[in-house]
Ligand code: G
Ligand code: G
């Protein structure tokens with residue numbers, strides 16, 4: 001309960017921060033976008049999302065928290081646009097209950113207008129499991145977001161048993177191969193079979209495909225051989241505070 005009221009105040013007290021992990025195109029070794037990951041600066045501690053997102057979801061605080069993240073990502077995109085000519089998108093993780101809200105598109109419109117960035121400055125990640133669980137209530141948002149130019153990426157892909165038939169009807173632009181398959185690449189034949197299948201599926205649907213959780217050169221090489229050149233992971237960079245992302249930002253122009 002104490003944590004809950006502290007989290008409640010965290011937004012107004014300006015205790016939340018976004019860290020950013022670059023998405024890399026290994027063909028050029030350049031950043032092609034970044035994923036925003038929330039942290040809570042509590043006293044001199046930096047609390048990772050695993051320790052407060054579940055509570056936020058239970059208590060409903062996830063709604064103002066997510067809106068804060070969207071607004072902050074739009075602001076950051078503008079700052080990087082001005083300082084570095086940044087024109088890629090920042091991916092924000094949203095739980096399905098946000099996609100179920102009919103005012104999601106209006107909120108995003110408000111934030112990007114406020115900061116004067118295009119809608120495509122914001123990309124949204126929804127987990128495959130979340131998507132499939134509430135498919136019917138999430139679909140209207142996906143279409144409306146797609147219409148205004150906000151791209152949707154399916155996070156943790158390969159873990160959620162989604163129906164191929166459904167996927168082809170959804171206005172999504174990217175799938176992120178789940179870290180668990182990437183981890184076992186070059187170790188178990190099953191993992192490379194799954195990754196090969198995901199890449200083939202994504203290609204045939206005209207989707208962009210990115211591998212997350214890339215930690216070793218070996219994994220990177222296997223992925224390249226499978227014709228997947230977009231990657232994210234500790235091999236390239238952990239999630240960084242905004243000022244430390246500058247090394248990558250300076251390369252995007
Ligand atoms: O950064 P870290 O590895 O601790 O993130 C753990 C999990 O928290 C990840 O699954 C990530 O998607 C999720 N997460 C990080 N930031 C946010 C956020 O802003 N909103 C939501 N809903 N989840 C987030
Ligand atoms: O669920 P989601 O994909 O949003 O999770 C993002 C989380 O994954 C972040 O907390 C981030 O710190 C973590 N992460 C990013 N790169 C790597 C990596 O290479 N290895 C591992 N184990 N975790 C990573």
Ligand code: MN
Pocket residue numbers: 035093125155
């Ligand atoms: Mn994610």
Ligand code: NA
Pocket residue numbers: 155156176178179212
């Ligand atoms: Na993920």
